[in-house]
Amino acid sequence: MQTHFTEQDLEQPHLREAERVLRTCVHCGFCNATCPTYQLLGDERDGPRGRIYLMKTLLESRDDDHQATEETRLHLDRCLSCRNCETTCPSGVEYHKLLDIGRAEIERRVPRKAGERALRFGLRKALVDPRRFRALLKLGLTFKPVVPGTLKQKLPATPVDAGIRPEGRDHERQMLILEGCVQPSLSPNTNAATARVLDRLGIGLTPAPEAGCCGAVDFHLDAQDAGRDRARANIDAWWPHIEAGCEAIVQTASGCGAFVKEYGEMLAHDPAYADKAARVSALARDLVEILEDEPLDGLSLENNGRLAFHCPCTLQHAQRLGGHVEGLLARLGFQLTPVRDAHLCCGSAGTYSITQPTLATQLRDNKLDALEEGRPDVIATANIGCQSHLAGADRTPVRHWIELVDEALS
Structure with a gap:
């Protein structure tokens, strides 16, 4: 794609990066064929090619x-940031990098209206602190009958009890785990189940309580500098453990995992953190990447029933791990049902389901229809956002896949 930046424009790093991405696009339109919002709205400007022209x-x-x-x-607000277009693109256009630049440029030029700013500020404050979120969740569950409809769907049924979580300090192999912001309250059993499964494999999880939100919530809600600050804080919290020999940073929420894996790029121009950020990104691994390299054949599993797996966009398009969880579950003996259009987003997309509820609901219902065609007993996924969004429809039960593995082992 031809660009018309001046030499003065290209002295600015973000415009140099934008030009680099723009020039890789040949505007073929293959991306529109797999764009969820283009499929719903049929507007060129709501597909990747049109958005690229707009930016x-x-x-x-x-x-x-x-x-x-x-x-x-x-x-751009209607874009899910699902990165399906990147998986489809034959030219390797890094659309998400251009999207980050475009969104930041808009916020610089024209601030949002007060109501939109208040919503985004409120989401940032409510979601990133686990203790604050836990208190707000408890309040919401107490007064659930009067909670507005969009938010009411986000309130979970009683979560599965976490059970005993082994400390694993005696194991020679140690890994860190990103606990997450909302997952400890919405699905407390996820990380506990992870600890139990890894404990059986001789791997202990080293606690790092100083680590907090990965930064994705801030970064994608018009506060990119705050997102980078959270990345730096996590690097500081993890670094002593990395120096002590922790071999990986386990991610049980694929959205967080995708973001942590980009710390190296996000802080590449920060002389104080560039090298450390690159090291952290290299150590960040989704849980499935850990387990598929382990000797699982000796594990005795008892599982009956059928499950459908929803592969989150952050797992299949951002981390390029599509099919890995499905392969692992099949290897362990689970009976997976086929899923039509498995590449499409469920509509969760971080806070998208709150800021764009109409589109998010349409996408969720379409996704559930596809997942339920094989009549599964349960739907499994790998990201707390997808899990809570799909469960909000109150149809087929939705669980994190590691919980099902843990139960089958028990």
Whole structure:
């Protein structure tokens, strides 16, 4: 794609990066064929190719051209950031990098209206602190009958009890785990089940209580600098354990995992953190990457029933691990049902299901229809956002896949 940046423009790092990404696009349109919002809305501007043109126009325009900015904001807000287009693209366009640049540029030029800013600020404050989220969740469950409909669907039924979580300090092999922000409250059994399964394999999980939110919530809600600050804080919390020999940083939420794996790129120009961030990203591994390399054949599993697996976008498109969990579950003897259009997003997309509830609900219901065609007893997934979003429809039960493995082992 031809660009028209001046030499003065290209002195700015974000515009140099934008030009690099734009020039890889040959505007073939293959991306639109797999874009969930384009399929729903049929508007070129709500597909990746159209959004790329909008961002190109925005970045090449004057700062005072607010019309171009507002039109672009509307269509970028509707983007799920699912990165399905990147999996499809034959030219390797790094769409998500251009999207981050475009969204930051819009916020710089034209601040959002007060109501939108308040919603995003509230989400950032409510979601990133586990203790605060736990208190708000308890309050929401207490007054659930009067909670507005969109938020009411986010309130879970009684979560599965976490049970005993082994400390694993005696194991020679040690790994860190990112506990997550909302997962400890919405699905407390996920990390406990992870600890039990890894304990059986001779792997202990080293606690790092100083580590907090991965930074994705801030970064994708117009606060990119705050997201980078959280990345730095996590690196500081993990670094002593990495120096002591922890061999990996386990991620049980694929959204967090995808973001931590990009710490190296996000902080590449920070002289104080660039090398450490690259090391952390290299050590970050989704749970399935840990287990599929372990000797599982000796494990005795008892599992009956059928399950459908929903592969989150952050697992299959961002981390490029599509099919890995399904292969592991099949290897362990689980009976998986086929899933039509498994590449499509469920509509959760972090906070998207709150900021874009109409589109998110349509996508969720379509996804559930596809998942339920094989009449599964349970739906498994690998990301707490997808899990809570799909479960909000109150149809087939939705669990993290490691919980099912843990129960089969028990």
